[in-house]
Amino acid sequence: MGTISSALSIMTGALDNDQAALNVVANNVANANTxxxxxxxxxxxxxxxxxxxxxxxxxxxxxTGATSQRDRVLNERLDQQQQLASAxxxxxxxxxxxxxxxxxxxxxxxxxxxxxxxxxxxxFDSFSSLEANPTDNALRQDVxxxxxxxxxxxxxxxxxxxxxxxxxxxxxAGVATQVNSLTSALAQLNLEIQSASPNGDAxxxxxxxxxxxxxxxxxxxxxxxxxxxxxxxxxxxxxQLLVSEGQSFQLTTGLVNGVTNxxxxxxxxxxxxxxxxxxxxxxxxxxxQDIPSVLNSLDQLAYxxxxxxxxxxxxxxxxxxxxxxxxxxFLEPAQVAGSATAMSVVMTNPxxxxxxxxxxxTGDNTxxxxxxxxxxQTIVNGETPSNYYSNFITALxxxxxxxxxxxxxxxxxxxxxxxxxxxxSSVNLNDEASSLTxxxxxxxxxxxxxxxxxxxxxSALNLGEQATVS
Amino acid sequence: MRVDPSYIxxxxxxxxxxxxxxxxxxxxxxxxxxxxxxxxxxxxxxENVLLLxxxxxxxxxxQSSSLVTGQLQVADSALGSVVSQLTQAISLAxxxxxxxxxxxxxxxxxxxxxxILAEVESLANxxxxxxxxxxxxxxxxxxFSTSTATSPATTTYxxxxxxxxxxxxxxxxxxxxVPGDQIFLGSGSNSVFAALNSLVADxxxxxxxxxxxxxxxxxxxxxxxxxxxxxxxxxxxxxxxxAASDAVTSEQTQLTAAQTNLMQADxxxxxxxxxxxxTQQTALEDVIAQLGSTQNDLFSKITV
Numbered sequence: 001m002g003t004i005s006s007a008l009s010i011m012t013g014a015l016d017n018d019q020a021a022l023n024v025v026a027n028n029v030a031n032a033n034t035x036x037x038x039x040x041x042x043x044x045x046x047x048x049x050x051x052x053x054x055x056x057x058x059x060x061x062x063x064t065g066a067t068s069q070r071d072r073v074l075n076e077r078l079d080q081q082q083q084l085a086s087a088x089x090x091x092x093x094x095x096x097x098x099x100x101x102x103x104x105x106x107x108x109x110x111x112x113x114x115x116x117x118x119x120x121x122x123x124f125d126s127f128s129s130l131e132a133n134p135t136d137n138a139l140r141q142d143v144x145x146x147x148x149x150x151x152x153x154x155x156x157x158x159x160x161x162x163x164x165x166x167x168x169x170x171x172x173a174g175v176a177t178q179v180n181s182l183t184s185a186l187a188q189l190n191l192e193i194q195s196a197s198p199n200g201d202a203x204x205x206x207x208x209x210x211x212x213x214x215x216x217x218x219x220x221x222x223x224x225x226x227x228x229x230x231x232x233x234x235x236x237x238x239x240q241l242l243v244s245e246g247q248s249f250q251l252t253t254g255l256v257n258g259v260t261n262x263x264x265x266x267x268x269x270x271x272x273x274x275x276x277x278x279x280x281x282x283x284x285x286x287x288x289q290d291i292p293s294v295l296n297s298l299d300q301l302a303y304x305x306x307x308x309x310x311x312x313x314x315x316x317x318x319x320x321x322x323x324x325x326x327x328x329x330f331l332e333p334a335q336v337a338g339s340a341t342a343m344s345v346v347m348t349n350p351x352x353x354x355x356x357x358x359x360x361x362t363g364d365n366t367x368x369x370x371x372x373x374x375x376x377q378t379i380v381n382g383e384t385p386s387n388y389y390s391n392f393i394t395a396l397x398x399x400x401x402x403x404x405x406x407x408x409x410x411x412x413x414x415x416x417x418x419x420x421x422x423x424x425s426s427v428n429l430n431d432e433a434s435s436l437t438x439x440x441x442x443x444x445x446x447x448x449x450x451x452x453x454x455x456x457x458x459s460a461l462n463l464g465e466q467a468t469v470s
Numbered sequence: 471m472r473v474d475p476s477y478i479x480x481x482x483x484x485x486x487x488x489x490x491x492x493x494x495x496x497x498x499x500x501x502x503x504x505x506x507x508x509x510x511x512x513x514x515x516x517e518n519v520l521l522l523x524x525x526x527x528x529x530x531x532x533q534s535s536s537l538v539t540g541q542l543q544v545a546d547s548a549l550g551s552v553v554s555q556l557t558q559a560i561s562l563a564x565x566x567x568x569x570x571x572x573x574x575x576x577x578x579x580x581x582x583x584x585x586i587l588a589e590v591e592s593l594a595n596x597x598x599x600x601x602x603x604x605x606x607x608x609x610x611x612x613x614f615s616t617s618t619a620t621s622p623a624t625t626t627y628x629x630x631x632x633x634x635x636x637x638x639x640x641x642x643x644x645x646x647x648v649p650g651d652q653i654f655l656g657s658g659s660n661s662v663f664a665a666l667n668s669l670v671a672d673x674x675x676x677x678x679x680x681x682x683x684x685x686x687x688x689x690x691x692x693x694x695x696x697x698x699x700x701x702x703x704x705x706x707x708x709x710x711x712x713a714a715s716d717a718v719t720s721e722q723t724q725l726t727a728a729q730t731n732l733m734q735a736d737x738x739x740x741x742x743x744x745x746x747x748x749t750q751q752t753a754l755e756d757v758i759a760q761l762g763s764t765q766n767d768l769f770s771k772i773t774v
Binding site for chain 2: 117394395
């Protein structure tokens with residue numbers, strides 16, 4: 001009798017278990033498209049058997065909850081790759097904008113507006129043309145016109161780069177705000193997780209934490225350190241503490257020399273963040289490394305051309321009777337930095353172009369020959385202006401190509417890791433369907449056994465008598 | 471073995487990639503340019519700058535040289551006229567020197583030579599496009615003027631000895647002018663004007679001092695040879711300029727071909743790639759549509 005009662009209670013337990021398992025399946029299916037959700041598998045625990053007269057009798061099983069199927073190592077690996085891919089992706093976007101300023105000129109003999117290489121050649125060619133007829137007004141006008149085109153294109157390119165630099169600056173500052181809100185959320189989650197399940201996986205809270213970590217990895221380069229009681233500490237790649245279990249440390253921003261710098265505690269961590277990864281790393285690399293390098297090259301070009309041409313013009317004779325002080329053609333730059341942005345033509349009277357050499361008559365073309373020859377002299381950082389510009393283009397193009405290659409490889413790696421992670425953690429509807437069938441059958445079986453046990457008990461109660469209990 | 475249930479997402483990103491390729495290829499085909507951004511082919515982009523630079527320089531030189539050739543040819547033809555004028559003057563002087571002419575005929579020869587001197591001076595003051603070509607660097611005022619204050623008259627040179635050169639792309643220089651004092655005043659002993667002025671003075675009175683006239687005629691002969699020699703400089707410049715122009719033009723043609731090769735899209739290749747790309751795109755779209763539409767999971771098969 002007792003055994004039938006205990007069998008009945010075991011079956012009741014089985015029915016409860018199957019219901020709980022069905023709940024888990026239903027929850028999985030409902031969350032099939034929830035971002036960051038990790039599929040759960042119900043846990044079964046056999047109940048401890050009891051000893052009756054030396055015989056061990058089983059007590060059925062209990063459904064003790066559900067385990068999330070996650071691989072922490074895989075997730076961390078995915079986060080690390082994501083950091084790299086985000087960094088190179090952001091840097092690539094910025095570099096693509098930069099390289100669009102220098103699209104190769106596909107024309108053959110005529111100069112296309114907007115190409116600095118052609119402008120340099122046209123400018124020095126205008127002096128070559130002037131050699132043939134040094135006093136001709138039209139040819140002199142042409143010199144000033146080509147000078148204006150060159151100065152205009154160089155200063156426009158520099159202005160665009162400066163504009164891009166400030167917009168990158170703003171975006172980087174925006175990322176810091178997002179990082180701060182994520183680190184606060186993570187600290188909060190850490191507290192909840194540590195109090196709810198210090199010794200095991202925390203289910204949906206873990207899912208949320210993983211989701212936040214993955215978002216944070218895209219924004220900034222981080223290292224994750226698991227601490228006791230299922231806690232987590234997060235530092236930047238260079239070791240600055242962002243989250244320490246239940247406490248988060250905010251990044252602050254401030255202007256230094258006109259650009260936004262980032263501080264953790266009181267320390268300026270901008271240069272470390274630059275190489276750290278994530279979108280922030282990409283923005284900072286483009287802002288502090290790529291763009292200044294391009295600007296510096298343009299500055300060198302503008303400075304050398306302006307100073308050399310001005311110097312030659314001031315050592316000749318012009319049509320207006322000036323002998324050795326004909327004036328500057330370009331605005332004379334004070335230093336290399338900023339000379340590209342400031343490059344402009346200040347001469348308005350074509351008569352002030354000193355085509356003749358010092359002390360010669362106005363029909364002399366020696367100075368015009370010298371100025372045309374500047375195109376073949378190594379006046380810009382040890383190279384001729386054309387060679388310098390050509391090497392600059394190749395260098396910039398190579399950088400873009402390199403970042404492109406890195407980004408492609410890293411994105412492919414992220415995709416691969418994401419696939420692996422999905423295979424483990426995503427809800428597979430086929431699996432859920434088969435689990436559903438299994439648990440449903442199991443429920444049916446348990447209820448069938450219950451029915452049979454019930455009948456058996458009725459028989460036992462009725463023992464020997466006609467059907468009083470049925 | 472476990473599979474990624476969201477593999478369709480990966481297909482979608484492949485589709486993006488294929489579409490991006492298609493855009494790139496279409497842009498290449500429509501513009502005819504293979505390298506649309508410097509990141510695509512950095513070496514080609516850098517090389518392109520240098521090629522275009524050289525092509526533009528060659529083009530500019532070709533234009534300048536045609537301007538300058540005009541000026542040199544005018545100088546050459548002026549000197550040619552001077553030579554024929556001087557030849558005529560010598561024959562006139564010779565006829566006056568042989569003593570067969572009477573006084574009025576001699577005076578008439580003197581007048582003719584005076585006319586020839588004026589003509590030679592006018593030729594020495596030739597201008598081309600408003601610039602006096604025999605004035606050295608002094609191109610805004612006429613270089614030669616004759617003053618009859620002395621007897622014989624004196625022709626003075628108001629220009630300078632400046633010589634202009636045109637720089638060729640290969641670095642060599644072509645002389646663009648010969649200063650007038652060098653041609654017409656020689657170094658005193660070859661002076662055309664001195665000889666002509668002396669002859670005019672010799673025949674003005676009608677009586678010929680034969681010895682002096684013969685000496686002056688011989689001086690004029692020497693001066694004529696000297697002018698012919700100076701003319702050679704101008705002719706040389708024209709020859710060199712023509713040769714340089716031809717060389718530069720052929721270099722420009724070669725460089726243009728090289729630059730085109732470097733930067734131009736290979737239409738056949740791009741068309742083939744575009745066609746393959748479109749096939750791939752259609753195939754991907756079909757796969758995605760197929761997988762996404764039909765009920766392929768177990769749920770649809772379970773009947774409860």
